[in-house]
Amino acid sequence: MRKSATTEPRQLIARIRAGDTHAFQAFIDQYKRLVTHIVFRMISNTADREDLCQDVFLKVYQNLDGFRFESKVSTWIARIAHNLCINYLQKKKVLLYDDRTPESESLEDFSGGHNLPDSFAEERDIASRLQDEIDKLEIRFRTILTLYHLDEMSYAEIAQIMNLPEGTVKSYLYRARKRLKERLMEKYQKEEIWNANI
Amino acid sequence: MERKHLTDEEIQAFLDRKRSDQEMERNHHLKNCEICQRNLKYYQNLYVGLEKDPGFKLPGNFAKSVVSKLTDKQAVPFLSPSVEIALIITGIILALGTTFYFIDLKPLSGIIGRIALPKMAVNTSFLQPIKNLLADLNGSLILVPFAALALIAVAIFDRIIHKVKHHKLSL
Numbered sequence: 315m316r317k318s319a320t321t322e323p324r325q326l327i328a329r330i331r332a333g334d335t336h337a338f339q340a341f342i343d344q345y346k347r348l349v350t351h352i353v354f355r356m357i358s359n360t361a362d363r364e365d366l367c368q369d370v371f372l373k374v375y376q377n378l379d380g381f382r383f384e385s386k387v388s389t390w391i392a393r394i395a396h397n398l399c400i401n402y403l404q405k406k407k408v409l410l411y412d413d414r415t416p417e418s419e420s421l422e423d424f425s426g427g428h429n430l431p432d433s434f435a436e437e438r439d440i441a442s443r444l445q446d447e448i449d450k451l452e453i454r455f456r457t458i459l460t461l462y463h464l465d466e467m468s469y470a471e472i473a474q475i476m477n478l479p480e481g482t483v484k485s486y487l488y489r490a491r492k493r494l495k496e497r498l499m500e501k502y503q504k505e506e507i508w509n510a511n512i
Numbered sequence: 513m514e515r516k517h518l519t520d521e522e523i524q525a526f527l528d529r530k531r532s533d534q535e536m537e538r539n540h541h542l543k544n545c546e547i548c549q550r551n552l553k554y555y556q557n558l559y560v561g562l563e564k565d566p567g568f569k570l571p572g573n574f575a576k577s578v579v580s581k582l583t584d585k586q587a588v589p590f591l592s593p594s595v596e597i598a599l600i601i602t603g604i605i606l607a608l609g610t611t612f613y614f615i616d617l618k619p620l621s622g623i624i625g626r627i628a629l630p631k632m633a634v635n636t637s638f639l640q641p642i643k644n645l646l647a648d649l650n651g652s653l654i655l656v657p658f659a660a661l662a663l664i665a666v667a668i669f670d671r672i673i674h675k676v677k678h679h680k681l682s683l
Binding site: 371 | 555559563568571579618672
């Protein structure tokens, strides 16, 4: 199917700048998936997530005149979303580098362990367990995993969004995946989780 | 010589390079080592899981609600530059008036009166009200321009802060 020319970011932005609110609506629809990924991954409080997504697009609108296409539109929006989430977390005094699953955590705290009860294994599907484990990682790790795997961004783009050196992004990504793999292996029966098609 | 098992970093790097089967076959060790194959499988499953959309959803009318907030914001009229200037001038006049009212300007006005007015004694009836005004301002006149300058500086800073605030997120 032929893609509508109006969905081109430059044309869309030109129309928004001219005061076309329908164009802004289309713009939001085009980028809301990206914003949702970042906000939902960084913010645990479900009540504030939607408000934050709105704030991101209001900020985007406010700053649209200053955007000079020196980066991709998606990178610019993701950067705004990331910065707003960081501001929110700092206001709420959330520890940015807090890993929600300390090494010392007892196995009783989990529903699983090496001997995962059968009923539990039946109740929850493997993909949702993976999502739970992602949510227990540090915020920066969660964000990088999301931007790389879900939004298919490059190391350079992630570095720009999170204001980190490219090498650090690469290293965090490696550490996040390794930690995730180890935790999943540690907590759930290997055969069950790893031989299944997620 | 037998190769060591592939590290997690090597397996991840291998999968990040588009995970081509040909490349996999090229790696003799990976092909023959059960442990590394299993580790690779773990990571392959992990990658598939990470690429799955977690299903975060916003309400269907999200875009509309953002746009409505936008129009609400726009409905609040911003001050036009001419109104802003008028407000600044009013502020200056009020500040000057207050200064004149509360500060004793008599000594300075006396000096100014003596310097500026003696040679103009021809038309005394015309200059008399000014003389009287200056006589009434019994204080230090130097504070007046200072107050005016301070107000102008505040207005300029306000404009600068406003501009910076609206452009700081542009890349």
